Amino acid sequence: MMIENHIHKQLLEIKDDLELFDNDLDKYEYIIDLGKNLEPFDTDDQKEENLVQGCTSKVWLICEPKENKLYFKANSNAQIVKGLVYIIISLFSNLSAKEILKTNSDILEELNLSEIITPNRQSGVRGMLKRIKEYAHAFREVSK
Amino acid sequence: MYKKDFEYFRNTQNVYLDNAATTQKPIQVLNIMTDYYTKYCANTHRSNHSSANKATTLYEQSRTYLKEFIHAQYDHEIIFTKGVTEGINFIASSYVFNRFDTVIISSLEHHSNIVPWHMQGRTLHKGLEVVNCDQNLDFDLLHFEELLKKTSNAFVSITHISNAFGKIHPLSEIIKLSHKYNAKVLVDGAQSMAHLPIDMQQLDVDFYVLSSHKTFGPTGTGAIYIKEEHLKECKPYQTGGATINDVSYEKSTLLDSPYMFEAGTQNIAGVLGFYEALKYIKSIGYEKLHNKEQAIYVYLYKELSNTEGIEFYSDIKNSIGSLSFNIKDLNHEDIGILLDKQRVLVRCGHHCAQPIMKHLGIEGTVRVSIAFYTDKYDVNKFVLALKKVIAILKK
Numbered sequence: 001m002m003i004e005n006h007i008h009k010q011l012l013e014i015k016d017d018l019e020l021f022d023n024d025l026d027k028y029e030y031i032i033d034l035g036k037n038l039e040p041f042d043t044d045d046q047k048e049e050n051l052v053q054g055c056t057s058k059v060w061l062i063c064e065p066k067e068n069k070l071y072f073k074a075n076s077n078a079q080i081v082k083g084l085v086y087i088i089i090s091l092f093s094n095l096s097a098k099e100i101l102k103t104n105s106d107i108l109e110e111l112n113l114s115e116i117i118t119p120n121r122q123s124g125v126r127g128m129l130k131r132i133k134e135y136a137h138a139f140r141e142v143s144k
Numbered sequence: 145m146y147k148k149d150f151e152y153f154r155n156t157q158n159v160y161l162d163n164a165a166t167t168q169k170p171i172q173v174l175n176i177m178t179d180y181y182t183k184y185c186a187n188t189h190r191s192n193h194s195s196a197n198k199a200t201t202l203y204e205q206s207r208t209y210l211k212e213f214i215h216a217q218y219d220h221e222i223i224f225t226k227g228v229t230e231g232i233n234f235i236a237s238s239y240v241f242n243r244f245d246t247v248i249i250s251s252l253e254h255h256s257n258i259v260p261w262h263m264q265g266r267t268l269h270k271g272l273e274v275v276n277c278d279q280n281l282d283f284d285l286l287h288f289e290e291l292l293k294k295t296s297n298a299f300v301s302i303t304h305i306s307n308a309f310g311k312i313h314p315l316s317e318i319i320k321l322s323h324k325y326n327a328k329v330l331v332d333g334a335q336s337m338a339h340l341p342i343d344m345q346q347l348d349v350d351f352y353v354l355s356s357h358k359t360f361g362p363t364g365t366g367a368i369y370i371k372e373e374h375l376k377e378c379k380p381y382q383t384g385g386a387t388i389n390d391v392s393y394e395k396s397t398l399l400d401s402p403y404m405f406e407a408g409t410q411n412i413a414g415v416l417g418f419y420e421a422l423k424y425i426k427s428i429g430y431e432k433l434h435n436k437e438q439a440i441y442v443y444l445y446k447e448l449s450n451t452e453g454i455e456f457y458s459d460i461k462n463s464i465g466s467l468s469f470n471i472k473d474l475n476h477e478d479i480g481i482l483l484d485k486q487r488v489l490v491r492c493g494h495h496c497a498q499p500i501m502k503h504l505g506i507e508g509t510v511r512v513s514i515a516f517y518t519d520k521y522d523v524n525k526f527v528l529a530l531k532k533v534i535a536i537l538k539k
Contacts (some may be wrong), residue, residue: 026487029536032478056478056493058507077507078475079537080482 007091007103014087028080035082038089041075052131055124057081061089063135068096070139072132084125089144090130097143146428146517150402151196154212156203159488159522159529162511164307164466164495166358167338172201173422177316177362177413187409189386200413204420207402213422214352215343216369218413220401224415226506227366228334231353232301234368236260237381240349244299248291248327250313251277253304255496258505259330261301273298274499280356281311281458281500292325300327304342305335308495308511309458319349328374331436334358336517337422339437339464341430344369353375356414365414375401382407402520433516440518447527450538452534468495468509482536483510 021027045062052059057078064071072089076082092100147153152160152168160168161195180202186195188203207222225231237260240247247261251274266272273291276284284370292298297518300322304313305312315331322329330351336342347369356365380387380398384407389397398404425433444467445460453472460467470476478493494501494507501508512526 025482025532025536028485029484032536032539057475078477080478108199 004130010091011028031083031087032079033083034086035076035079035084038075038082038086039073043071046075052124053129055081057124058113059085059124059128061085061128061131063132063139065139068143069094070097070100072135074128081124085128087127088132097136098130101133101140111137145519147519149424150517153517157487159209159525161488161490161514161518161522161526163338163356163510163518164310164335164511165491166357166363167515168517169360169362169417170421170424171454172424172528173361173417176420180413180416188412189403196222202416202419203410206415207420209422210367212424214337214354214369215345217345218372220375221369221372222409223368223370223402224406225356225366225368226411228332228353228355228413229349231366231368232257232330232332233302233350234261234381235353235370235378236264236301236377239374239377239418240264240299240301243377244328245297246271246273246291246295246299248273248275248288248298248300248302250275250283250302252281252309252311252313252497252500252529253303253500254307254332254334257301257303258499273480277500279411280461281306281309282462283311283313283318285314285317285321289321289325292313292321292327296326298322298325298327300329301332302329303332303334305339305464305466306497306500307335307466308497308500309468309507310335310460310513311458312462312464314462315347315349315416321348323348335465337425339434344371350354350374356418358532359418359421360424362411362414363418363419365411368417370401378405379406380407383504384408428516435513437516437518438464440514440520441467442521443520444514444523444526445514447523448530451527451530457509465515466511466513468511470506471508476508479510479530479533482533483526485530486532488526488529490526 018027041060042086047061050060050062051063058078061072064073067086071093072084074089076085078126103108105108110132149170150168151171151174180199183193184198186193186199188196190196207219211219211222216479225234241264247266249257262274268274269413275291276287278284291418301516302313302318304315328350331349331354332352333342334355335358337354352369354367357363387398387404387407389399441460441464448454450468454468455472457468471479476492480490491511495511
């Protein structure tokens, strides 16, 4: 519950930020700017096995566990997607596998992402969440 | 000046440049569909009451009108389908399968003219051949002839106009060459009738597949022209109500074409809408339509050419309707989203033509596709919006 609240709080902050913009174009500029905060992504990691399924643009996602927490790094070949990727991995990085697996994926509805992401692109977001949970699941299994 | 005929343009401020995906529908199309559903809604070719008779009469008038529109010889050469994809799959399954050793396609095909052949177990050089195109995406007739020479039993399935790039294939030469080598030809005409008149007699084509919704008509409707001499060799790939002459537990006997191929209740409102769309085109006339559209096409190309970093994949010679491009170092999807936010609607992606994108070493393009109602205002607004997009993405 605590984690849900933590993510919920972060989501509300992002939502508040997005709602500051009157027009969509400014909102997207903000998302593009967010994407510029992504950590550098090694080009060697831009390989098939790290590609997230369902994305219209390419998204590579890797997980780096440190102690009991999982940290995600990602990149995309599209600038808007980079911003969305930044939002998602910010929510889930620095959590334990158990905490990630407890999270209800629908929580992203809170962001009103359907307004930002077209129906064709929503499967990409679902693909990212699925991959994040797969990493968490695999890490939990290894840690048992 | 023609936008007033389309409710879409009354109801929205959008600059609509995605006509290769689907065109807008004139009011006549909407009216006849509403009339059908509200005044004489009944099934065709079954009941004998007044509404059914009116619906059947109009449905058959639509067939006759389409026959005349494309200069087919007989009504029974026209079979209504739900669209081009169904038309190609129908012929692939009912005529080509187990009859032809080799299917020849062009480099610019839509997936709907690639996947059906793969589904038959054909792969490149094993039952499927692809004609090269040159650096300007023009069809390589010499390579085509080489391929025809290599096989004594080929089926040529080729698009008339590339949906991704607007390139027009030299159909007359392709069909003449094919027939010289005893090959049969199917033409994917999805992108044709919104831009050009077509003439089955002049082309002497064997199969020609048509789309309603890309021709100002409703979605879910299309047609296929089958030259009469091939009808007896085409088997229905689905059967059911209204296709039969007599059924007993022992056997079924089928009606003649076109009814044997139109199983189940058809998209009656769709067919009537298609009929009205064709009448609408005729009321304007192809010459006027084509001249207006080509002037805008040239203007669009010229205006876009001045954009910094623009990369085209062909010139506009032998092209119509669609124009594809990328901007150096920018992602086409980003461009599409930011254009949309300025109410400029284009399509970005591989346009269901992944093989040619792979051949060009790209993942996709921004495709601008126009129709005769596209005007300079649309082009200017698009170019201005694109400049803004580039400024944002290059910031």
